[in-house]
Amino acid sequence: MNYSFRWNQALNSLPQMLDGALVTMQIAVLSMVIGIAVAILLTVFRLSGSRVLRGVAATWVEIARNTPALFQIYMAHFGLGGLGIHLSPYMSLLLGIVFNNAGYLAENFRGALKAIPDTQTRAARSLGLSSGQAFGYVVVPQMLRISFLPMTNQMVWAVLMTSLGVVVAMNTDLYGVTSELNARTFRTFELFAIAAVIFYVITKVITLSARLLAARLFRY
Amino acid sequence: MFDTALTVNDLIFLAKGAGMTIMVTAISVFFGTILGIVFGVVRHQVGPWWAAPLTFVLDVFRSIPLLIQLVLANAFVTTVLGFRVAGLTVACGVLSLYTAAYCAEIVRGGIEAVPLTLRRASRSLGMTWRQDMTNVVMPLATRVALPSWIGLALGVMKDSALVFIVQVVELLKSTQILITRLQEPLFLLTICGLFYFLISFPVARFGGYLEKRWSND
Numbered sequence: 001m002n003y004s005f006r007w008n009q010a011l012n013s014l015p016q017m018l019d020g021a022l023v024t025m026q027i028a029v030l031s032m033v034i035g036i037a038v039a040i041l042l043t044v045f046r047l048s049g050s051r052v053l054r055g056v057a058a059t060w061v062e063i064a065r066n067t068p069a070l071f072q073i074y075m076a077h078f079g080l081g082g083l084g085i086h087l088s089p090y091m092s093l094l095l096g097i098v099f100n101n102a103g104y105l106a107e108n109f110r111g112a113l114k115a116i117p118d119t120q121t122r123a124a125r126s127l128g129l130s131s132g133q134a135f136g137y138v139v140v141p142q143m144l145r146i147s148f149l150p151m152t153n154q155m156v157w158a159v160l161m162t163s164l165g166v167v168v169a170m171n172t173d174l175y176g177v178t179s180e181l182n183a184r185t186f187r188t189f190e191l192f193a194i195a196a197v198i199f200y201v202i203t204k205v206i207t208l209s210a211r212l213l214a215a216r217l218f219r220y
Numbered sequence: 221m222f223d224t225a226l227t228v229n230d231l232i233f234l235a236k237g238a239g240m241t242i243m244v245t246a247i248s249v250f251f252g253t254i255l256g257i258v259f260g261v262v263r264h265q266v267g268p269w270w271a272a273p274l275t276f277v278l279d280v281f282r283s284i285p286l287l288i289q290l291v292l293a294n295a296f297v298t299t300v301l302g303f304r305v306a307g308l309t310v311a312c313g314v315l316s317l318y319t320a321a322y323c324a325e326i327v328r329g330g331i332e333a334v335p336l337t338l339r340r341a342s343r344s345l346g347m348t349w350r351q352d353m354t355n356v357v358m359p360l361a362t363r364v365a366l367p368s369w370i371g372l373a374l375g376v377m378k379d380s381a382l383v384f385i386v387q388v389v390e391l392l393k394s395t396q397i398l399i400t401r402l403q404e405p406l407f408l409l410t411i412c413g414l415f416y417f418l419i420s421f422p423v424a425r426f427g428g429y430l431e432k433r434w435s436n437d
Binding site: 003062063065066067068069070071074075078079081082083156160161162163164166167175188189192193195196199200203204 | 280283284285286287288289291292295296299300301302374378379381382385392396399404405406407409410412413416417420421424
């Protein structure tokens with residue numbers, strides 16, 4: 001083994017990588033917020049009487065869950081590009097992850113809905129709430145609470161998925177910054193080891209803070 | 221819109237990519253499952269404190285993007301250790317460990333789902349640890365774990381799309397190569413997505429069916 005590690009050189013670029021980590025976090029958070037909103041919408045579609053809307057929701061969920069996330073991001077960039085819709089790498093990465101998140105979360109929400117008794121909706125309706133109010137004030141909060149843990153997992157997945165931006169030439173997130181530094185310095189092992197540590201810390205911070213948040217939110 | 225420059229040779233090229241995807245998945249799931257069962261049993265058997273190092277290592281595999289694991293492993297084996305190793309070997313090795321990390325968790329969940337009293341009963345009847353494991357725990361744990369294991373195998377198949385980073389030409393990469401040449405991204409990507417979907421969807425449905433069928437309530 002005559003490889004000489006040059007950690008200094010790699011560590012010098014730590015500030016740039018931390019900036020990349022911020023972009024990664026930003027994409028993950030945005031994709032989760034939008035993803036949850038879309039997933040709730042898909043859940044509404046699934047519960048609706050319209051066959052078309054139910055079909056849309058089912059198709060979305062099955063495609064999101066049965067094809068690779070990499071494929072979805074690729075589709076968002078090059079597939080839509082083929083249709084004449086050209087998105088920036090940032091937007092197509094975000095779109096791909098949102099699509100994936102929404103599919104998985106909608107499936108989680110469906111599981112959570114099964115745990116909420118029908119009587120609750122009926123009770124809400126007989127108290128005079130409209131069907132929208134009953135769903136928004138009674139069902140959705142419980143649904144989000146039951147699926148809190150799966151949502152945390154999905155958040156971790158979203159962070160890990162940002163690394164796939166490399167296929168659409170994304171160069172401002174943590175993975176993109178690292179691979180660009182790598183192209184300049186060729187300290188592959190050192191640079192990616194540092195990136196791995198940053199990713200590990202991010203995921204640990206997310207899971208720990210989710211646990212703290214859950215303890216605070218669900219005391220009763 | 222419907223005429224394409226896709227030739228039979230290109231389709232064969234795509235089929236080869238698909239074969240590579242299936243091969244990488246099969247190898248990784250096979251070795252990953254064996255390792256995962258070993259890790260899962262060890263973790264359950266030695267208790268949380270002694271298993272802490274193993275738990276940490278497996279957790280690392282689940283907290284770092286697979287892409288970075290692949291790049292790191294490739295850099296470590298080829299430049300740091302200086303071995304000449306094919307990308308395919310690195311890809312299968314990393315994916316096996318990645319599978320094992322998730323599989324260990326599933327196996328542990330399955331073992332923990334077997335009531336302790338049942339195992340005590342089997343030991344009291346004079347079964348050895350080994351007999352208890354193979355004749356009592358395994359059949360019951362399999363029921364609990366199999367649906368999630370199917371999900372894991374499908375997950376690995378989808379994640380195997382990432383091995384392009386170590387120069388393995390699997391389905392998505394071969395699609396990408398064809399896109400560069402034919403400039404028909406939407407059409408080619410649809411074929412590629414359809415292939416993944418056709419493998420994944422029926423198996424996922426089967427997993428869902430098993431889960432419903434085998435649940436105790």
